[in-house]
Amino acid sequence: MDLSALNSALRRIPTWALWLIGLAPAVWLFWQGLTGGLGAEPIKALEHRYGELALQFFIATLAVTPLRRHLGVNLLKHRQALGLLCFTYVTCHLLVWLLLDVQDPAQILADIAKRPYITIGMAAFLLLVPLAVTSNRRSIRHLGPRWRLLHQLSYPAAVLAALHFVLLAKGFQIEPLIYLGLVLVLLALRLRLPHLRRA
Amino acid sequence: MAHRWQNDLTHRDVTPEALFWNRRRLLAGLGGLGLGAIGAGMAGAQEGELEVNSFEDVTSYCNFYEFGTGKTDPATYAGQMRTSPWEVEITGLVDRPGTYGFDQILSEMTLEERIYRFRCVEAWSMVVPWQGFELADLLALAGVQEGATYVAFETLLRPDEMPGTRYPxxxxxxxxxxxxxxxxHPLTLMATGIFGKPLPNQNGAPLRLVVPWKYGFKSIKSIVRITLTDQEPPTSWNMANGREYGFYSNVNPNVDHPRWSQATERRIGGGLFARRQPTLMFNGYEEEVAALYTGMDLAKFY
Incomplete structure (x- = not known):
């Protein structure tokens, strides 16, 4: 199948447009929260929606390589923006939790230390910080082959982020497991097992 | 025997009906209103002011997993549940076991109003004006036998009308x-209404339990079976995760849920910048119910 037309169309999407579309829900949701559109308890709703969007952008970022390798669809140009949008939503999610949800600094520290799902979420965030900082061209040039190695931290970060969602569910819930499943599939597609390698 | 517990406030005492429906913020617990008949023991539960949540808060933000795990799922889907006719089977160690029709039960009971704090295990809270009767009166109708030590309750299970029950x-x-x-206990209520209206389906129509000093999930909705027994009955959240949800589940700011602190709560309806408020021991009903647990280690029997 000739994907060159699709790939050149994808390449022509300007990065600023992706940012505009990607950030729109952040602003929209905050506005909805302020004006009653997120229901009777907007804090948890905003926190959860930002967290879900972070996971969705994470999955989109992780999908870039398998899409290219297995289907020939090239989104490489947009991977940086997708990754940074993920980080933006993780940061929004964290800020809502810190400033609007828990509020009390002592309680925040206690929660990070005592509650496994929060410890895990925080670990995922910390793993993403160096990736966000080195997501520019200059760092890629400067770090050389070490850049690839460093950015493989996204793999454990994605597993921890999905696990964070699974662990906070009450009862047996399917949605968090779907996210974890998607992350695991996208990571498994990266394994270069001998019998899977194409001739 | 109704009116065993005397509420020292009702919303009608405080504000005209029209204002009540229109005003979100409602003062409902002023001690100095001279409403009379305030039992000395009641003062603790009603100290300060209780602000009743709006009808919209109470009916739009619900946990009723039979209709889905989202907070608005019950309001969206519970309309499918048929609540008429409705029967409650009262069975086990009772003198008059059998099936009691909802209308038959209502004809025997005197409805009264109770404004209670409602504290969810998820660390949010509301204040709800309930109408109902004491569970003790319903149990008296069936006649509790000597030897009964526990009461078990069951919610309706009708998968065609309750989409959430199609998932485990x-x-x-x-x-x-x-x-x-x-x-x-006189605080333990069987509610049939809120805000002077019949219970909306998402709030557990037509008949639900309200135990104001326990986390909300103990206050089981849409009850179809009540069993008097001599053994501690299995309970849903305890079966799902015994480490997190004990049989007692009394509101207790000093015993954390393994995944979050129970020291504070957020009142529903405060918007995006709502502050947390301290959680009260037994949800503010300590003077009334602490004696039930004398000598028990509440960290062990959580």
Whole structure:
């Protein structure tokens, strides 16, 4: 199948447009929260929606390589923006939790230390910080082959982020497991097992 | 025997009906209103002011997993549940076991109003004006036998009308239980209405339990079976995760849920910048109910 037309169309999407579309829900949701559109308890709703969007952008970022390798669809140009949008939503999610949800600094520290799902979420965030900082061209040039190695931290970060969602569910819930499943599939597609390698 | 517990406030005492429906913020617990008949023991529960939540808050933000795990799922889907005719089977260690029709029960009971704090295990809270009757009166109707020590409750299970029950979120039907002395306590209510209206489906129509000093999930909704027994009955959340949800589940700011602190709560309806407020021991009903647990280690029997 000739994907060159699709790939050149994808390449022509300007990065600023992706940012505009990607950030729109952040602003929209905050506005909805302020004006009653997120229901009777907007804090948890905003926190959860930002967290879900972070996971969705994470999955989109992780999908870039398998899409290219297995289907020939090239989104490489947009991977940086997708990754940074993920980080933006993780940061929004964290800020809502810190400033609007828990509020009390002592309680925040206690929660990070005592509650496994929060410890895990925080670990995922910390793993993403160096990736966000080195997501520019200059760092890629400067770090050389070490850049690839460093950015493989996204793999454990994605597993921890999905696990964070699974662990906070009450009862047996399917949605968090779907996210974890998607992350695991996208990571498994990266394994270069001998019998899977194409001739 | 109704009116065993005397509420020292009702919303009608405080504000005209029209204002009540239109005003979100409602003062409902001023001690100095001279409403009379305030039992000395009641003062603790009603100290300061209780602000009743709006009808919209109470009916739009619900946990009723039979209709989905989202907070608005019950309001969206519970309309499918048929609540008429409705029967409650009262069985086990009772003198008059059998099926009691909802209308038959209502004809025997005197409805009264109770404005209670409602504290969810998820660390949010509301204040709800309920109408109902004491569970003790319903149990008297069936005649509790000597030897009964616990009461078990079951929610309706009708998968065609309850889309959430098609997923194994919990081991359906939803089950709850109380020790008999908790069940007989005058604060323990069988609610049939809120805000002077019949219970909306998402709030547990037509008949639900309200145990104001326990986390909300103990207050089982849409009850179809009540069993008097001599053994601690299995309860849904305890079966799903015993480490997180004990049989007692009394509101206790000093005993954390393994995944979050129970020291504070957020009142629903405060918007995006709502502050947290301290959680009260037994949800503010300590003077009334602490004696039920004398000598018990509440960290062990959580």
């Amino acid at each position: 979120v919990l081991d359906w039907p939803y089950r709850e239980g109380l020790r008999l002395d908790e069940a007989m």
